[in-house]
Amino acid sequence: MNNRLDQIPVKEVNGVGARKVEELHAVGIFTVKDLIEYFPFRYEDYRQKPLGDVKDGDKATVQAKIAGIPVVQRFGKKTKLSCKMLADYSMFTAVWFNRNYLKEQLEPDREIILTGKWDGRRLQMNVTQSEFPDRGTIRSGSLQPVYSIGGDLTQNSLRKAIASALDQYGDALEEVLPQELVSKYELMPRPQAIRLLHQPGDLAEGQEARKRMVYEELFLFQLKLQAYRSLNRDRRDGVLHTTPNAVIREFVRSLPFELTDAQKNVELEILKDMRSEACMNRLLQGDVGSGKTAVAAIALFTSVRSGFQGALMVPTEILAEQHSRSLTTMFEPFGITVGLLTSSVTGRKRKDLLAALQMGLIDILVGTHALIQDEVNFRSLGLVVTDEQHRFGVNQRSVLRRKGYNPDVLTMTATPIPRTLAITAFGDMDVSTIAERPKGRVPIETYWVKQEMMERVLGFIRREVSQGRQAYMICPLIEESEKLDVQNAIDLHTQMSQALPDYRVGLLHGRMNAAEKEETMRQFYAGETHLLVSTTVVEVGVDVPNATLMVIMDADRFGLSQLHQLRGRVGRGEHASYCVLIADPKSELGRQRMGVMTDTNDGFEVSRRDLELRGPGDFFGTKQSGLPEFKVADMVADFKVLEQARDDAAKLVEDPFFWTSPTYEHLRGNLEKEEAFRGELID
Ligand code: ADP
Ligand code: MG
16 A cells, blocks of 8 residues: 555645644644644553542542532623532532533433542532533543644544544555564564554553654664764765865974874874865864864865865854964964954955955965855865864755765864763764863863852952952853843943953953954053953853853853853963853753852763753754654653664665665655755755
């Protein structure tokens, strides 16, 4: 039976009329497949119990007989309908709010099934659902699925639509997992699992069904990533870099430091990818200050020496400027040209830059996201490095591909990702890790102090700057209000200028224009200002090795990864460095965060604890995190299954028969809907 449920619109389902179609569309259900795979997130227990077994405060369903005359009371606009009932040889009162229309139906001696909250002391049930067995029942006596609904769609109408779809199309459901996996894990067959997930006989059945669908979901997700990886590894139309080792070594020798072993190792992994015709898709993770930029510089150098252009994409203008400055210093002696493209490069300058880029007069382009946009055309792009928050989604990679480049892609991140998330969000990438910091770095000491200690903190700042060092002071974060953040920064700058009359205090915030920011940063890099008061615009990447003190005001307002990033602005040179968190946290969570920061300096540990405190949904904070939204699986709770599914998927794609199997057909069917994958899999 080749019944593609994803091609049958929901309006074909019996009982789904035009209005319901609209309601279903509003929650993202368009096809029969969408509807059938719209799974409940919990069940309501409408199984009947004897009244004697119901505890005070419980929600329960009981069958009763109407044993009195209904009474309606009015309180302003509200009404209360009450009626005596008899069940289990005892009398009680059933109460409905704002349902006085039921009054007519409450005829003495009629049987009724009531669901509601039981008040054992007043012998009263506050009824939420009621129905009459003589009219046929739909709910009572079973577990009822509870779906996430929205708009005008109600639970009951969705339940009916799903039940009807299962009746009509249930037979068309097919197994999609390879049989050996179904047997290996003793999974429920797919058609049965889908039915029972919606309509379990009991909770155990619901759990078995869920287990099956969780595995399927995670497996197919991992299979997609592994299939993508495998195709990518096998393709031969990537950029082939040919720069010999001797040439690269010459550049490495010109750096002002010796590479750490960890840097050398990841460099080898990267060069191996670059020297193959496959497209590199590699994630480079390393804690703040571990020296990722140098690694990227070597890769960019390699690309240019092989006759290609390189791009370095960073999240902020400040960082773009910093990188273009430091790369220029590194590359100038080798005759390699570096261009800078941000949104503040405009007009004539922009036109010239883009023209030079297209002619191949610029070897390396550093910039913000503007860099991969339409008007930007390289002559021969060989390598794209993205720093910090950016990660190319599969679709952005296909944008590059459609532009005619097949560059190698290296993604750097300083937010070490706990394994759980790494194999989910980055499962399609190869991962290199720098687990070691450059030699001679003294660990940053972190203190947490209360607001009232401000005087001593000022003393601390004076001590550091009087010894020739520099300090940052980060303003409190006002949720959602850049304007207030800026005001805070301005106020704090004034206070600090007064408190430290003998030193120069700089100010940096997001409302300054690019030239002002650049000048402020220049003064700080040059050591002309001693203290830099700033909003979080310095959060990522800023590199001033002479800065040794980071003071964060109202630190409990910041997230852990943000705090760790901010702390990473110091400890970047040979001087002992400090981070002072000023906070009077009002919540337990705030106190715990301060605890994590003072306990550990290790970014991997910080992010592990962060995940623990917040849960995965919050961890990345944004939708663009690259984390998929699963229908039934829970990334953390089902982590063991996720790992298993990943291994199974990796093994399966090695099997040549996989590519002609129904499982691959199913995957491909799903992928066809995802524009993102179109460019990757079907060319
Ligand atoms: P991140 O990994 O946070 O991007 P950077 O690449 O900015 O780190 O490096 C942090 C600092 O350490 C920079 O000042 C850089 O020049 C310096 N650095 C990088 N590698 C080494 C090394 N092997 N030895 C000494 N200093 C290094
Ligand atoms: Mg960096």
